[in-house]
Amino acid sequence: MVKPTFFYAANESPYPTQSATATVEFLVVENLVKAFKRPDGGHSVVLDGIDLTIGPDEYISVIGHSGCGKSTLLKIIGGLEKATSGSVRLEGREIYKPGSERMMVFQQYALLPWLTVRENIRLAVDEVLNHASAAEKKQIVNEHIAMVNLTAAADKYPDELSGGMKQRVGIARALATRPKLLLMDEPFGALDALTRGKLQRQVLDIWESHRQAVMMITHDVDEALYMSDRIILMTNGPSATIGEILEVPFPHPRNIQELRELPEYYELRNHALNFLDRHFAQED
Numbered sequence: 001m002v003k004p005t006f007f008y009a010a011n012e013s014p015y016p017t018q019s020a021t022a023t024v025e026f027l028v029v030e031n032l033v034k035a036f037k038r039p040d041g042g043h044s045v046v047l048d049g050i051d052l053t054i055g056p057d058e059y060i061s062v063i064g065h066s067g068c069g070k071s072t073l074l075k076i077i078g079g080l081e082k083a084t085s086g087s088v089r090l091e092g093r094e095i096y097k098p099g100s101e102r103m104m105v106f107q108q109y110a111l112l113p114w115l116t117v118r119e120n121i122r123l124a125v126d127e128v129l130n131h132a133s134a135a136e137k138k139q140i141v142n143e144h145i146a147m148v149n150l151t152a153a154a155d156k157y158p159d160e161l162s163g164g165m166k167q168r169v170g171i172a173r174a175l176a177t178r179p180k181l182l183l184m185d186e187p188f189g190a191l192d193a194l195t196r197g198k199l200q201r202q203v204l205d206i207w208e209s210h211r212q213a214v215m216m217i218t219h220d221v222d223e224a225l226y227m228s229d230r231i232i233l234m235t236n237g238p239s240a241t242i243g244e245i246l247e248v249p250f251p252h253p254r255n256i257q258e259l260r261e262l263p264e265y266y267e268l269r270n271h272a273l274n275f276l277d278r279h280f281a282q283e284d
């Protein structure tokens with residue numbers, strides 16, 4: 001795929017406009033269309049021709065204006081929603097229902113309130129890693145509780161936890177089942193700036209040491225630049241598609257303060273913000 005040069009004339013953008021090809025094909029989305037039935041009997045086309053290829057250890061962010069279809073795309077990849085046409089293949093196999101190799105983390109934590117932190121994570125591990133021994137499962141649960149710094153809160157119930165702690169449980173729960181693909185829908189969206197920064201760092205630490213494919217929806221360009229390898233910029237709905245894909249060339253592990261010193265960081269940031277402004281203006 002085309003590498004950004006960072007300095008280009010306005011009409012000579014080096015960024016691809018429709019599709020991206022990762023070096024190794026892991027997840028392949030091809031000509032994906034999603035239409036919802038309207039109450040008047042007609043159809044609203046939400047996603048119109050999404051083409052995307054993601055590698056097995058890539059961190060991808062998806063950005064676009066509210067309502068353009070980001071969550072719908074994530075749900076189709078998660079198997080929670082069916083495509084109207086087109087295909088989604090994971091390691092060559094068509095996706096048509098949820099599967100344990102794909103785990104989702106939502107903005108609202110979706111924890112079971114009558115179970116403790118440990119029990120919430122254990123339940124998911126029991127469901128997915130059913131061939132592991134009891135001792136192995138216990139170790140996996142403890143390891144993931146420690147990864148997100150929740151050992152001291154392991155026996156607390158969700159309503160005894162802060163929002164950031166609940167989100168850490170949701171992330172630990174998803175990671176503990178060892179999915180090949182982690183799908184996160186605005187995972188830090190409900191958190192205050194300080195908690196958000198800490199949790200972004202924790203998720204990056206985990207990902208940098210246990211690489212897997214991640215697809216994360218965010219509204220925050222800085223978050224996308226800090227965390228991901230590529231940023232998918234969606235056009236506005238209806239009939240949204242991929243407008244551009246930005247490659248983020250900074251090596252991991254990343255340091256947010258160092259990134260903020262780089263002119264390239266601001267080139268990419270401005271490019272993404274200008275893309276969003278342009279599309280917002282078109283909608284008006």
Ligand SMILES: Nc1ncnc2c1ncn2[C@@H]1O[C@H](COP(=O)(O)OP(=O)(O)OP(=O)(O)O)[C@@H](O)[C@H]1O
Pocket residue numbers: 036037046064065066067068069070071072073237
């Ligand atoms: N089950 C459904 N039935 C009908 N329309 C739906 C359904 N789910 C989503 N939509 C519509 O599809 C469009 C895209 O919704 P979606 O939630 O995917 O957008 P989004 O980009 O994730 O938005 P946001 O950033 O606000 O979360 C919206 O117009 C929404 O109303």
